[in-house]
Structure formats: structure tokens, C-alpha cells
Amino acid sequence: MTTIVPIGPFHPLLEEPELFRLHVDGETVVDIEVEIGWNHRGIEKICETKTFDQVPFVVERICGICSACHPTAYVQAVEDLADIEVPERALYIRSVITELERLHSHLLWLGLAGHFLGYNTVFMWAWKYREPVLDICEELTGNRNNYAMLKVGGVRRDLDESLFPSVLERMDDLDKHLNMLVGAVTDDPVLHARLKGVGILTPEAARAYGALGPTVRASGIPIDVRRDHPYAAYDLVDWDVISVDSCDVYGRAVVRLLECLESVKIIRRCLDQMRPGEIDSGVKEIPPGEGIGHAEAPRGETFHYVRSDGTNRPIRHKARAPTYMNLPTCRATTVGESITDATIILASVDPCYSCTERMGVYDASTGQKALDGKQLIKLSQEKTRQLREEMGE
Amino acid sequence: MTANFFIALLRFLIFPGLLFTAVVGLVMSWLDRKVTARVQWRVGPPFLQPFYDIVKLLGKEVIVPAGGSRMAFLGAPLVGLAGATLAATLIGTAAIYGGGGGFRGDIIILLYLLVLPSLAVILGGAASKNPLASVGASREMKLLMGYELPFILVMLVPIIQSGGMLSLGNLLSFQAQHGSFAASLSGVVALVAVLPCLQAKLALVPFDQAEAETEIMGGALIEYSGAPLAVFKLTKAMMLFTAPMFLVVVLWGGFGQTLGSALLGIGKYVALLVLVILLRNTNPRVKIKHAVRFFWGPVTALALIAVLLALVGV
Amino acid sequence: MGLKLKALTKSPWVFHVSAGSCNNCDIEILDCLCPRFDIERFGALLVGSVRHADALLVTGAMNRKSAMRVKKLYDQAPKPCLVLAIGTCACDQGIFRGSYALTTPLDELLPGAVTAYVPGCPPKPEAIISGLVKALQTLQDK
Numbered sequence A: 001m002t003t004i005v006p007i008g009p010f011h012p013l014l015e016e017p018e019l020f021r022l023h024v025d026g027e028t029v030v031d032i033e034v035e036i037g038w039n040h041r042g043i044e045k046i047c048e049t050k051t052f053d054q055v056p057f058v059v060e061r062i063c064g065i066c067s068a069c070h071p072t073a074y075v076q077a078v079e080d081l082a083d084i085e086v087p088e089r090a091l092y093i094r095s096v097i098t099e100l101e102r103l104h105s106h107l108l109w110l111g112l113a114g115h116f117l118g119y120n121t122v123f124m125w126a127w128k129y130r131e132p133v134l135d136i137c138e139e140l141t142g143n144r145n146n147y148a149m150l151k152v153g154g155v156r157r158d159l160d161e162s163l164f165p166s167v168l169e170r171m172d173d174l175d176k177h178l179n180m181l182v183g184a185v186t187d188d189p190v191l192h193a194r195l196k197g198v199g200i201l202t203p204e205a206a207r208a209y210g211a212l213g214p215t216v217r218a219s220g221i222p223i224d225v226r227r228d229h230p231y232a233a234y235d236l237v238d239w240d241v242i243s244v245d246s247c248d249v250y251g252r253a254v255v256r257l258l259e260c261l262e263s264v265k266i267i268r269r270c271l272d273q274m275r276p277g278e279i280d281s282g283v284k285e286i287p288p289g290e291g292i293g294h295a296e297a298p299r300g301e302t303f304h305y306v307r308s309d310g311t312n313r314p315i316r317h318k319a320r321a322p323t324y325m326n327l328p329t330c331r332a333t334t335v336g337e338s339i340t341d342a343t344i345i346l347a348s349v350d351p352c353y354s355c356t357e358r359m360g361v362y363d364a365s366t367g368q369k370a371l372d373g374k375q376l377i378k379l380s381q382e383k384t385r386q387l388r389e390e391m392g393e
Numbered sequence B: 001m002t003a004n005f006f007i008a009l010l011r012f013l014i015f016p017g018l019l020f021t022a023v024v025g026l027v028m029s030w031l032d033r034k035v036t037a038r039v040q041w042r043v044g045p046p047f048l049q050p051f052y053d054i055v056k057l058l059g060k061e062v063i064v065p066a067g068g069s070r071m072a073f074l075g076a077p078l079v080g081l082a083g084a085t086l087a088a089t090l091i092g093t094a095a096i097y098g099g100g101g102g103f104r105g106d107i108i109i110l111l112y113l114l115v116l117p118s119l120a121v122i123l124g125g126a127a128s129k130n131p132l133a134s135v136g137a138s139r140e141m142k143l144l145m146g147y148e149l150p151f152i153l154v155m156l157v158p159i160i161q162s163g164g165m166l167s168l169g170n171l172l173s174f175q176a177q178h179g180s181f182a183a184s185l186s187g188v189v190a191l192v193a194v195l196p197c198l199q200a201k202l203a204l205v206p207f208d209q210a211e212a213e214t215e216i217m218g219g220a221l222i223e224y225s226g227a228p229l230a231v232f233k234l235t236k237a238m239m240l241f242t243a244p245m246f247l248v249v250v251l252w253g254g255f256g257q258t259l260g261s262a263l264l265g266i267g268k269y270v271a272l273l274v275l276v277i278l279l280r281n282t283n284p285r286v287k288i289k290h291a292v293r294f295f296w297g298p299v300t301a302l303a304l305i306a307v308l309l310a311l312v313g314v
Numbered sequence C: 001m002g003l004k005l006k007a008l009t010k011s012p013w014v015f016h017v018s019a020g021s022c023n024n025c026d027i028e029i030l031d032c033l034c035p036r037f038d039i040e041r042f043g044a045l046l047v048g049s050v051r052h053a054d055a056l057l058v059t060g061a062m063n064r065k066s067a068m069r070v071k072k073l074y075d076q077a078p079k080p081c082l083v084l085a086i087g088t089c090a091c092d093q094g095i096f097r098g099s100y101a102l103t104t105p106l107d108e109l110l111p112g113a114v115t116a117y118v119p120g121c122p123p124k125p126e127a128i129i130s131g132l133v134k135a136l137q138t139l140q141d142k
């Protein structure tokens, strides 16, 4: 007999709404369905109503925790379209911001993973170490998240050099704490028992699903946009791509932790090598054409596509976030495991639903797009009307 | 006869029963949260927090889930509370009045009473008609079957050592004369074996599978609100007092009659509790499968060793 | 002020409803639990079941799908129950206003239920805590 156990849509501490239907037999998962769409906000459509210079603010809000990567990918798409040279200092600044983001994102994940395991001490400690990173973000950019730093052709704000010494000092502290955390994770026998060999994603499956980021790097496939298609300042500084081949949840945790150390390294070097100079190339207009941009978000490769017809707005903007590719791997990883492990396995790809929620409605039998944007709008207005009526207005 | 009845009622309701245990239990649950917070670099809740929580819950709306069984749903928490209260009364009476308190065979009754709170959780979870609550209830059941065996084995140790005494009062006076069981080798082994059982009885990490927030959203208690939830919380707090106390009395010499030995007894209790709290904060939750295997494997083996040691008299 | 009310203001258990947010607000809510801010100092806990909740923290602009859920969750919560709109999105749909996917804003969905609005994108944890405190104060004034 199988029972269906819902996880979500409002589940404590999965910070976003999503619904997994676990079909379980006793405590064993025999099948899994994912239902998304709770977060869909129609961002691509909104972007088409904004000017090129406004869009970064919208894509920043695709996902709060990738709020530097989405704009990076977007501005790179536009720069690709219009063949824009970006000043070197701006490149360094982009790297610093995206790496700070990766740091706090990975620490956040580590904390949540600890919480999923009922290890609240790890949760609290990881988040404690995350605070200084957010402080640095606030000092450098003016906000803890949603930095508003990216701009077509450069960055919006310069970094204040007088802050660098204190930033570097905190990076040293963080380095120490991170090494401590790495030690704690690799030495804890209970964690080994809980995480090793759990949620196996074989390299073949990872390839077949097109998994990205730490998820695939933990399956022994070292792909990383930062190295493979260098952008920002990643080809100007020295760093390593982390990958392990244990293919399990443990591996994903280790990859993320070690990546944090790499991020610290990159930030240090960038601050070190940065020279005073221009930060913006002063783009005036965007010619017709199309362009693409990638960035390695904390969860994997983010991809943006922009088409312009020569006006001041993109005529089409498409964003694809890494979770869109990573989430389906849950079929390969959770089936056959116990429901105790299901949450940590699902969490181990660090799913980010707000990123994923780009949709069209497809008819499952034909694979044809059943509704296009206009019809969707109509439907939506219809529904709003209904809702209003239901609530007695 | 009536006087005796009143005394018994007083003992049950006020001291050392319901009221006293509730107050001490809530204070201890504050201690639990405070120590946890300190370990996690936080400040933690104010002293009166658990009291506020209970009073607040009592004032909230009670919702019975549609399709659930009303009787079982509302009755379950009361069963747990009654069990915890009775157990506390028996243990407290014996601890305070020494040989005079208690009766022959009460230790066996106590073993049953201490199971009631867990049974209540199972009952309540099953009555909620919520898939997550059922998972929680079934986990609680598995866990119960896991730790109950070594727990009972451990209880054999003092009985064997004392030559077959089955009453708390007698066990206490025996310990007063011959020194506490925990001073002997078998006693130490028994204490080590019983510690994880205690952790599981109190439903604390690593054995809190039935209430695992992140896996099954509060588990068996997911549908409870208002007063019944308050009763569950209260029962849980009272168990924080009752269960470690039981061990102190049965294995570790109890409280004695003098002020000094009473303080020592309280010290033992607090030490046991703090150990439990620290264990909870330095371990992740284990899988239910692993938990059961752990209890039936090493813990039971350890308990058996303790029993054998007791049989040969060390 | 009755004892019941006092207890309620001293022990606000919050349930977090994320409805079409960019998840920054949600992360800042979780941050309130963590060592730097530690709302347990005020007795507040994040609970896993809406049945245990005294306050709903709603984030996000709410699309058609999640709006229904939010309404249902509010109905399931035992009363009295506060509702806090966390973040610009929840207050007035912010940057997403006008998108085809969204329906009515939170205060039209739950008329009269929203006790406090905490604007900001995302609001800092300090702001969220201050919002919670102010919402509790309105209870005392009643």
C-alpha cells in the first residue's frame, strides 16, 4: 500500500513554497511528483515592459539569494548583443559581489541542511558566520541582499577602498571559521552515517538530467561557467574548480564548503589586484539583435537571453535558472530512499523555486504549448474577477 | 479512610503530583531551551517563557480536524497527562517518604505509567487523520518498541542486586544501607545503557523522529491547537522531571533523608538533565531505522551485560 | 490587560507563509531566529504547523495559485491570529505589480486581517522584529 505524503507547499524552513508529493510505502519513497508554480510572477513578461536599464532591478528579484548572478547574466547578454567593452575595475567588482553572494548562499544552505537533519546547532553556527558576510555586503553596496550593483556596461557603484582592510580582516576570520566547519563536517561520524551513500546521483544520470553547479560537481563532473566561459574577473585571478566524485549528499555538502574557501580566496585576490579606474562604459543605446549571457550562480549556471529591436526595451527576455535543471534529479535521487532522507536529498540540490518559476502551460499529451501569454493574461484576469466575486465584492 | 483518601488526593494533585511536577517540569523545560540557546550562541527565552506558552495555548481556539475522531483526539492528551502525573506522584512519594512510601510492585506499574505519554502521542496522531501525523505516530510506535526492551532490562539490575525487591521504597532503603546501585559496576553499565533510552523517552534529538519538524512538520501533533496542545506540552515538560527522577531514585540512591543528601540528589538530577540537553545539541537526528537498530543492538547488549554483571554480583 | 492577552503577547508563535516571493524576505525572517537577532528572547518561535501559530508572516506578491493557499491557511489558523505583511511585495506587490500572474494584494485577500505592514525589499530583521512588536501592541490596546 502506498500513501501520499505531501511536503509543502508551506513547509517550515524550505524558505519557499513548493509541493512534493512523496508516494511512500511504509517509510520508503516509491515515487515523487513535484508541483511548482506557487512562486510564478511572470517576470519575463514584466521585463519586456521595462527599459534595458531597469531590467536589472527586476531580474535581481527573480531570486533573492542569486540577486547578483541573474543581473550579471542579464547584463552580459545585453553586452553580448551590443558588443560592449566593460572596464576592468567593473569586472573585478562584479566578481567580488558574486563571490560574496556565493559565500552567504552556501553558508545559508549549510545551516538549512543542518536544520533538516535536526542539527540546530549547525544551523545557528552557520548563520552566525553568515552575518559578517551580509555586513560586508551592506557596507560595500548599501543593502544586505538585492545589491543593485549591476548595470549594462559596468557597475552602478564603486567600491570604497577605505573599507578593504576591514573586509580582508573579516575574510581571514571567515577563513578560520570555514576551516572549522569543514573539520566538523568531515569528522562527525553521525553525519557520515546520515549523508554518505544517500541520494546517489550517478555521473550518467547527472548528465542525462543536465544537472548543474555543486550538484553535478559532486558527481565528479567538474563543470563551472566561471572557468569554462570566463566572465567578470574570473580569468584574471587564480582559483580552483572544486569537484568530488562521491555522488551523494555528503559530496554536495563538501563541495559547497570547499567552494566557500575558494570564494574567500577570489575575493581576497580581487580586492588585491583591483586598480582605480572607470567603472562604467556609458552605454547610450542598444542596437537590434540578440545576445546570451551565463553566470555561475551558487546553485549552477544561470542563463539569460535577450532580444532587442532597437527600442529601449527588450522585446524578448528569457531566463533559465539552475534549479530548473537540478530539481528533476530528485526522481533519480529520492526513489528508493526513506522519507527521513527525502528532505535532505531534496534540499541537497539547494532548490530555488523563485528562480524556476518561468512557465508556459503545456498540454501533456501533445507537448504543444496550449496557452500563450495573451491567453494566460486573460485567464488571470478572469480568475481575479472570480476571486473578487467569491470574496463578496 | 477518608483522611487517607484526602492525603492521596493531595499528593496526586499538588505535591509531589500535578502542580509540583508541572512547575518543576516547566522550569526544567526553560532550562532546556536556555542551555540550547547558549550552546547556539543565542540569549534564549526569559524564565517565565514556558508558563506564558501554556497559558497562551489554553486561551486559543481548539480545532478538531474534520474526519478525525473527536473522542480520541481530545482524550489522548489527557491520557498522557494522567500517566505522567501518576508516575510523578509515585516516584515523588517514594523519594520523599523513603521506605514508607510506595507499595510492593510499584516499579512495574511505573514502567507502564511511563509509557502512557508516548501512547498518548500515538493515539493523538492516529486520531488526527493527517498523513504526516500518521507517519509521526508510526515512528513513535517503532521508537517505543525499540527503547522499551533495554529500558526494562536495565530496571532488572536494581531488582536483582537487591535480591528481588519490587518496591521503590524498599529499593531506596536498600540503597541507603548498601550504597547506591550506580556505585557498582553493573549499575554504571546500566546507567550508560539507559541514557539513550531516556533521550528517546523525552523525545529529544537524536530521537525526536516523531516530531521531526522539517521532515513531517511537527509530526503527530501537527493538527493540535489550543488547550490539547497545551496539555501535550505540559506532559512533555513533566516528563523532563519524572523520567530522570525515576532513574535517580531507582539506580542512583535517590534523595535520602538529610538536607545534604537531598541536595546531592537534586544535583544528580540536574546533572543527568544537562547531559541529556547537551547530547541533544551535539547530535543530528538519526533515521528511525537506525534508531531502532541502535536500541536493539548495542543498547540492548549493554543492558544485558549489566543484568549479567548484576547476576554475578558486581 | 487579562492574563490570556499578556501570555499571547509574551509568546507569539509565528508561522511563515511564503507566497510568490523572491525568497529574500523569507531568508531575513529566518535570520530573525539566528544568534544575532534571536527572537526567542521575546518568546517568539517559528512553528511547523499552522495550527500552532499565533501570527502569520506573509511574504511575496501572491500569484493566483498561492493566494488560494494563503486564504486557506488563514482559515485553518486558530484565532486570535495576527497577520503581518513582510516586504514590499506583500504590502503592495512592489516591483511585480501589474503582472498577469498576480491577483489581489494581501489586504484585499484577507480584508481586515492584516495587522502590520513591514515594507522594505527585503526589510532588515530589525524591521521585522519591530513590526512584530508593534502588531502585538495593537493587541494590548484593544
Ligand code: SF4
Pocket: A061, A064, A146, C020, C021, C022, C023, C024, C025, C026, C059, C060, C061, C086, C087, C088, C089, C090, C094, C120, C121, C122, C123
Ligand atoms: S519585498 Fe523584495 S525582497 Fe521581499 S520578496 Fe519582494 S522582491 Fe523579494
